[in-house]
Amino acid sequence: LKENNARRLWHPMTHPADSLANPPDIIVEAEGVEIIDIDGHRTVDAVGGLWNVNLGYSCQPVKDAITAQLGRLPYYSIFRGTTNDNVIELAEMLAEFFAPDGLSRAFYTSGGSDGVEVALRLARQYHKIRGEAGRVKFLSLKKGYHGTHTLGASVNGNANFRTQYEPLMPGCFHIPAPYTYRNPFNETDPARLAQFCLAAIEDEIKFQDASTIAAFIMEPVLGAGGVIPPHESFMPGVRALCSKYGILLIADEVITAFGRTGSKTGSRHWGVQPDLLVSAKAITNGYFPFGAVMISDAVAEVFEKDTTGKGAIGSGYTYSGHPVGAAAAVACVQEIERQQIHLNAGARGTQLFAGLQALMARHQIIGDVRGGHGLMCALELVADRASKAPVDKKIIGKVHRATYEAGAMVRVSGNNIILSPPLVVTEADVAKILSALEAGFSSL
Ligand code: PMP
Numbered sequence: 370l371k372e373n374n375a376r377r378l379w380h381p382m383t384h385p386a387d388s389l390a391n392p393p394d395i396i397v398e399a400e401g402v403e404i405i406d407i408d409g410h411r412t413v414d415a416v417g418g419l420w421n422v423n424l425g426y427s428c429q430p431v432k433d434a435i436t437a438q439l440g441r442l443p444y445y446s447i448f449r450g451t452t453n454d455n456v457i458e459l460a461e462m463l464a465e466f467f468a469p470d471g472l473s474r475a476f477y478t479s480g481g482s483d484g485v486e487v488a489l490r491l492a493r494q495y496h497k498i499r500g501e502a503g504r505v506k507f508l509s510l511k512k513g514y515h516g517t518h519t520l521g522a523s524v525n526g527n528a529n530f531r532t533q534y535e536p537l538m539p540g541c542f543h544i545p546a547p548y549t550y551r552n553p554f555n556e557t558d559p560a561r562l563a564q565f566c567l568a569a570i571e572d573e574i575k576f577q578d579a580s581t582i583a584a585f586i587m588e589p590v591l592g593a594g595g596v597i598p599p600h601e602s603f604m605p606g607v608r609a610l611c612s613k614y615g616i617l618l619i620a621d622e623v624i625t626a627f628g629r630t631g632s633k634t635g636s637r638h639w640g641v642q643p644d645l646l647v648s649a650k651a652i653t654n655g656y657f658p659f660g661a662v663m664i665s666d667a668v669a670e671v672f673e674k675d676t677t678g679k680g681a682i683g684s685g686y687t688y689s690g691h692p693v694g695a696a697a698a699v700a701c702v703q704e705i706e707r708q709q710i711h712l713n714a715g716a717r718g719t720q721l722f723a724g725l726q727a728l729m730a731r732h733q734i735i736g737d738v739r740g741g742h743g744l745m746c747a748l749e750l751v752a753d754r755a756s757k758a759p760v761d762k763k764i765i766g767k768v769h770r771a772t773y774e775a776g777a778m779v780r781v782s783g784n785n786i787i788l789s790p791p792l793v794v795t796e797a798d799v800a801k802i803l804s805a806l807e808a809g810f811s812s813l
Contacts, residue, residue: 482516512594589635631715772809
């Protein structure tokens with residue numbers, strides 16, 4: 370296995386040459402909040418799978434639901450004329466879960482990238498039904514990540530995920546994110562920076578002509594771009610601009626839905642009701658690929674009352690509404706509600722963030738610490754604090770390895786170390802992550 374690991378297998382988001390030089394760790398088992406590799410090395414999973422294993426790896430009710438469903442109805446499509454009982458039950462549960470966000474209808478996908486694609490398509494379609502066919506453009510944030518499909522890649526705000534695949538979808542425009550550590554305004558005050566970014570959005574809306582813009586898509590807290598929480602005024606400000614100019618607001622909550630920010634959803638964290646919300650990841654806790662795009666009453670009604678014939682949904686996947694995925698999701702949402710995991714995410718997130726700030730005081734290589742909103746935190750590593758030049762990739766690799774050896778799996782993204790452990794971590798688990806990181810940085 371070890372030999373064929375890099376030779377036969379191309380890993381996502383990885384240069385094949387890097388995999389060959391440094392074969393990825395082979396994880397063979399998981400239990401609670403820990404993962405175990407092929408050599409029997411056990412570590413706290415401070416990545417939470419890939420921001421998705423919010424309930425940890427030993428969630429018996431979900432395992433039972435999947436097993437029962439596999440024996441009863443392993444698959445049937447929900448295309449044209451058939452459906453299954455699980456997807457109906459799930460839609461009802463999701464409508465209740467997302468009710469405070471003003472969202473009441475569910476459209477199922479097989480993951481986050483699919484969901485982004487569906488949401489962007491629905492946005493264009495919504496305007497067409499309403500007779501505003503000119504509204505086709507999309508706005509998004511630099512540093513935003515919206516998956517790997519063509520529309521999603523077009524709105525991605527990180528050039529690394531776009532340039533190799535260009536030309537992508539025309540009509541997508543990226544606006545500076547409220548990233549206090551680095552921004553074109555040289556502004557370090559989060560509230561003022563939020564105002565500058567909002568002004569930049571409004572400027573772009575006017576420059577493009579509002580009547581040509583379909584939607585603004587954003588993550589409530591930017592995730593893969595390096596965990597960038599905005600000032601509390603930012604997302605409400607985006608909502609206000611979207612409403613003012615007739616633009617739909619799409620919340621990409623692939624990471625933030627289901628408790629990660631310490632609130633049940635990221636939109637609710639900022640007191641915002643989006644028009645469309647993309648969820649995936651934690652909806653099945655990693656047990657099955659699945660996603661749901663949630664739709665507001667107002668948007669749904671435009672489709673449901675359509676008399677133009679333009680309202681038929683042209684998006685759908687073989688695995689949309691997969692009965693096993695839906696059974697897993699029903700059990701997950703029940704557990705998420707029963708355990709109220711967002712509350713633990715808030716408390717443990719505060720502990721983690723404070724520990725990371727203390728780590729920064731001891732290690733000059735850490736230029737910025739971000740977090741403070743549940744269990745999503747990042748350390749940005751720099752060559753020196755004055756220049757803020759990103760640290761050499763090899764040095765981050767060394768910290769990553771030493772941290773892993775000391776007992777915590779963390780994620781490297783660019784010059785950031787990202788932490789997004791399961792939301793069920795205990796105080797002792799967080800202490801273990803912090804001491805492993807201390808060992809990681811001390812190894813330099
Ligand atoms: N949107 C966001 C905000 C994400 O973080 C991700 C995945 N990390 C996606 C979309 C794409 O989701 P998936 O990998 O399930 O296709």
